[in-house]
Amino acid sequence: MRNLTLRQLRTVQAICRLGKINLAAEDLGLTGPALTLQIQQLERDAEVQLFDRTRGGMVPTAFGLAFLEAAREIEESLNSLEDSISAMKGLRTGRLRLGVVSTGKYFAPQLIAAFRKQVPAIEINLFIGNRAEIITKLRDHEIDIALMGRPPRDFEVRSQVFGDHPLVFIAPADHPLAGVLDISRERIAQEQFILRERGSGTRISLEIFLSDTPRKLEDLGTEMGSNETIKQAVIAGLGLAFISAHTIEQEIKLGRLVILDVVDTPIRRQWFSVSRLDRTTTPAMQAFEQFLLTSGARHLPVVSKPYPANVFG
Template sequence: MRNLSLKHFKTVQAIIKCGKIVSAAKMLGLSPPALTIQLRQVEEEFQLALFDRTSDGMRPTAAGLAFFETAQAIEEHLGLLEDKMDAIKGVRTGSLRLGVVSTAKYFAPRLMAAFMKDHPDIDMRLAIGNRAQTIDNLRNHDIDIALMGRPAKEVPVRASVFGDHPLVIIAPPDHPLVAARDISKERIAEEHFLIREPGSGTRISLEIFLSDVPGRIDDLGVEMASNETIKQAVMAGLGIAFISAHTIAAETESGRLVILDVVGMPIRRQWFSVMRTDHAISPAMATFNDFLMRKGAMYLPLFGKLYPDRRDDIART
């Protein structure tokens, strides 16, 4: 491997990201023949094909994926080295790629703004996606830290709790159950639910909650792609929904949505800061994670304001 250089690793990264030699060459500012030579050098070094050449483009083989993963790790360590050198020089700079599940987008901007006020020279970038997309971003080293309701099991991670995450059932203000108290699980299970896609954190929690109601999770409800769509559908009277309380602050305060008083609710989960265990921790990552542990909960919506009739119950959950 002594014959390999950083340009070889960048070549493979570019081909995997672009899928075609021509596109990868353009991205790197090289000619396609020059890029092909560099790829051939890597394959000759290992005596393995890194890509299958197909009519649809370049598809990485197992060897190609292994090489790509190492290239990503090298890139991370070089970035970490640069951050450490800046730290040694006393320069409080760096970069941080933050990924959040879609539910967290309701508080992530305020949290980021507070952090950047204290650390204006740290360049932050935000990626918002559903749970599967956020896990893919972790897997592909596209983000440094993820904020999510359940730590990923698909990749090796370290996770730290930075705040509570209550989950509730909502209805339109004219729903017959709005005035009811201590609604049983069996009664609420009779309602028509609007739900997120399979694999989402809120859907998994709802499935667990209703799992002891015979046959209920076999036909859970109508799937919708986002919390915003679900909220609009509930306000339109299309059903009720199980949702993060942190997504409905504006709607409950204005009276457009009501939290139903269901026995066993709110379900208390936590928000986690998640990093890959094999990801080198940069000074910027360490600084942001420390901020989350000390102050992160301050930027979560105050649940007591959303659920004033259940403050004593909330305190005990």
């Protein structure tokens, strides 16, 4: 194994990613036979089978997945080395792969723009997805830092808070509860809700909030796949929603939605920046995490109730 090369590891990565020899060969600029020989030689050297050859394509074995993990760690180490050399030369350069849960897309561009003003030479690649997608990419070393409401618990991470994340009940402007003060949990539980998918942070928070309401959790309402769809459904009168206050700034300003004055809300959660505990923190990551710690909160949207108090107050 001491003669293992980066080229061989990148071959394993390409086959795992694309699933077929011909696609991986094209991606690497090789012929199919040449790539096949590389894999066969690697399997002989390691004395293990890296892939199962199936009709559907190349499926990595447990040994293949171990090689893939090693390849990802080496790529990260090389990227970290490049960033460290730049830092030692006094160059504030580097690359940051940032993952943001879908609720965060309403403020992520402002965060990135503010950060780039301070450190213009750091390149940022942004990926936005649901919570499960972001966690998977963080676990698989495909992103460096994730911005999310709750750090994952199934693998070790380092995390830091960079701002408050209020969750509120919203309704169309002409709803009977608009303008009513101190709405009880029992009263709000009588409504039907438009919901995110199971496992999302806002869905879990709503379920906890209504957990003492008999039988409500058995029929919360209708699931929809994005905050935008949920907002449009609420505006159309299809139900109420429990949603991040950061997602509704424009609709509140335009008078299309209102925040309901439900007792014990807003529920205050927090935004975290999260990275894997077992990976080296690059200078680019350090710079971004420090920016979030000192300046992140000021770039989060602030939404006020039209009555009688600020959503953060």
